[in-house]
Amino acid sequence: xxxxxxxxxxxxxxxxxxxxxxxxxxxxxxxxxxxxxxxxxxxxxxxxxxxxxxxxxxxxxxxxxxxx
Ligand SMILES: [Zn+2]
Numbered sequence: 001x002x003x004x005x006x007x008x009x010x011x012x013x014x015x016x017x018x019x020x021x022x023x024x025x026x027x028x029x030x031x032x033x034x035x036x037x038x039x040x041x042x043x044x045x046x047x048x049x050x051x052x053x054x055x056x057x058x059x060x061x062x063x064x065x066x067x068x
Contacts, residue, residue: 019046 021028021039030037036047 018029018032019037020026021030021041021044023044024039024041028039028041030039030044030046035050036045038045
């Protein structure tokens with residue numbers, strides 16, 4: 001996969017579009033699958049939540065960054 005696909009531009013910020021493995025650290029990206037992400041190094045698998053709870057989503061929002 002081309003390196004440029006690891007990132008996507010959001011506004012003026014460079015944001016990682018791929019998750020890294022929480023076990024292996026930030027140097028190890030997880031493979032994207034249709035319904036899950038998997039670490040090829042330690043086989044850690046994280047299933048994507050199709051119906052995220054509103055409260056859970058709120059917690060991951062960055063505070064004090066409103067676009068008008
Ligand atoms: Zn891992």
